[in-house]
Amino acid sequence: MLTLAPLSVAQAQVSPFVQSVAIAAADQDEVISAFYAARNYAPIWTGPQDAERRNAFLSAIAHASDQGLAVQRYDARALTDAFRSAQTEGDRGRLEVRMTRAYLSYVHDLHGGVLQPKKVDAGIVREVPRIDPQLALERLTGDDLGAFLSTLAPASPSYAQLIKAKLRIDGTIAAGGWGPTLADTPLQPGDSGAAVVALRDRLVSMGYLRLSATQDYDAEVQKAVQRFQIAHGLDPDGKLDEITITALNVAPEERLKSIIVALERERWVNMDRGRRHIWVNLTDFTARIIDDGKETFVTRAVIGKDVPDQRTPEFSDEMEYMVVNPSWSVPRSITTKEYLPLLKKNPNAAGHLKIVDRNGRVIDRGSINFGKYTAANFPFSMRQPPSDANALGLVKFMFPNQWNIYLHDTPSKSLFDREVRAFSHGCIRLGQPFEFAHALLAVQSADPEGDFKKALDSGREQAVKLQQHVPVHLVYFTAFPDVRGGMNYRRDIYGRDERIYDALIDAGVVPGGQHG
Incomplete structure (x- = not known):
């Protein structure tokens, strides 16, 4: 336990401590400055009554690297040394604020991750969980800081298993691989x-x-x-x-990188994922339904190609309904980049698609001079009516989002036999879409297969609402544990993990299990 010599009443009233706290806080953070001002600059870390709180925090950050955290942002050893060497009230005041700054960084990193995902890769568009710094500072005045800190990390079993895997592989590396x-x-x-x-x-x-x-x-x-x-x-x-x-x-060092990134990714989805939710791991090319922590359905999936503008993004949303016998409204990017050049050469190209004007009316191809249009001014859209050959197959699963990503059937069944299944324009194709629909409807229908078949046999495009929306998580884990705690590894197909790892290193992560 780290102890400090107590301040006398007279010393506590001397201005150098207050001045140093006020100056250090004002230079770094308005929230920290307001916090100390509201306390009349009373210490939260450096007073004789603060030993339990101080030691709980120093103990936590001493093992931060076990969770793949950026230990240099809250260096436990340097803070401990600073306590031992502090001699003046000015030293104490500056150390007071330094501890608080380290505490807020640790709370931020442990709960929602070190990085801002969008800044690392434009395809990671998820909103990460963050704790209000003011709320975190308020918790400092509670009786048990250790208990609060223990609630910050993801509670998912995967996170705990990844920590164990990291410690194991640290040991493997230390022993020579x-x-x-x-x-x-x-x-x-x-x-x-x-x-x-x-x-x-x-x-x-x-x-x-x-x-x-x-x-x-x-x-x-x-x-x-x-x-x-x-x-x-x-x-x-x-x-x-x-x-x-x-x-x-x-090499184990490469697997360690995957685990460190996976720990960061777990912190990005540190949320209530839903008692029932859909988990689509892009690197694993699978879509799973999870009920009360157990996998109840899994199917192979095809994801976006590894080319710009077609990589499937990462985010979470809620599935609201499915569309049976869907028509396919061709995205404008596909219409102008892929089909318009074909139509210029041959107006009858892509004959399975209808040409539609802004009012939704089907236009006779023979009346259009495709040659006078460019991608910028092409005034038409394209649509494929419902059919077995429809690009969306016979059912699509909707969680409306700004990226127009959804899960759907496909007539291209052979792709599901491939080991690497990155072939779509971004949406996620399912190998067993009918069975997926049955599993979703089972919680609201006594005859999910019969109800789905009735809608299918109608031949009409119709929406089937889910009485309870189902959270959908599109994730990208190249390292993840199985139900027995064994590790699984996948290829970094989009290169996202490599960029994340580099960013974590820049942020101060120390690989190899070294403690700060």
């Missing part, structure tokens, strides 16, 4: 020899295989390879192909 990387030599069950021994040793060190003396690619090795492939989003055929070798050779 996972051993030698594998040669670029494909293997399969039935093979034997030194290359299999190297594979076996790598799998053992990574926790996918029990210790053994085998040099054969036997059933146990095959199962271990399959476990690894499943955990890394690869085809679990149990064969050591080029893609699996590349994933096996990723």
Whole structure:
């Protein structure tokens, strides 16, 4: 416990302490300045009665790096040293404000993340949770600061599991890693020899295989390879192909980066996600329905291409309804960039689409001189009527948003067999849209399949409202735990994690589990 020599009544009334607090607070933050002014500049950290509060905070930030936080923003060691070296009232006053500033930074970072997502990547458009600094300062005057601090971090099981994974991988790195990387030599069950021994040793060190003396690619090795492939989003055929070798050779330091970024991302979604919610992890190419913390439905998904203006954004919203037998109103960007050049060459191109004027009337293509229009002045829109061939398939799921992103069916079923499924213009295509609809309707219908089929068989475009809106979270986790606490890793398909990690380093994150 860190203790300070008490101030006498006379010393407390001497102006240098008050002056130094007032000057330091005014120079840094109006909220901090107002907080101390309202307290008549009484100390909150440096008084003899403040030891419990002070030590609770210093203890918390001493282990901030365990959560992948930017320890240099609230350096526990430097603050502790400053307490020990403080001699004058001016020293105490400046340290008082320094502690408060560190406290607000820690509250900000732990609850809602270190970074402003939009500033790192324009595709991360979510609103992150933030605690009002004034409210955080008011909590300083309470009896148990430690209890308040413990409520700030995400309460999701994933966050706690990611912290454990970070500590484990910190230990792995300190112990020298996972051993030698594998040669670029494909293997399969039935093979034997030194290359299999190297594979076996790598799998053992990574926790996918029990210790053994085998040099054969036997059933146990095959199962271990399959476990690894499943955990890394690869085809679990149990064969050591080029893609699996590349994933096996990723260094623990690289996996640590993914975990640090995942911890930051968890803080960005530190909110009530909903007892029932939809969780779309873009890097995993899946959409899941979660009920009371348990996955009740999962389907493969196709997401936006890795090209500008087509990458699926990250945000949270609420699903309000589904549209059965939808028509497709072609986004203007697609109309002008993709279809208008085709129509200039051949007015009958894209014949499955209707040309529509500003009043919603279908226009005869033969009456339009497409050659005189540009992307800027093209006055028409395009629409595809409901059909089996409609680009949206036979159902779409709506959570109205400014980016015009939604989940939907598709006639292009073959894409769901791909390992990497980034092919859309930004919206999310579902591999099992009918079953997804049934699962959503099950909470409000005694016959969800029958009700959905009735709407479908009508052939008419119609909206089916969800009696209870369902939160939808479009997220991007390249590292996430499974239900048993084992780690899963995915490719950084849009390069967003790399940009986030670089920004976290710039903000003072120290990788490798070092404590401030």
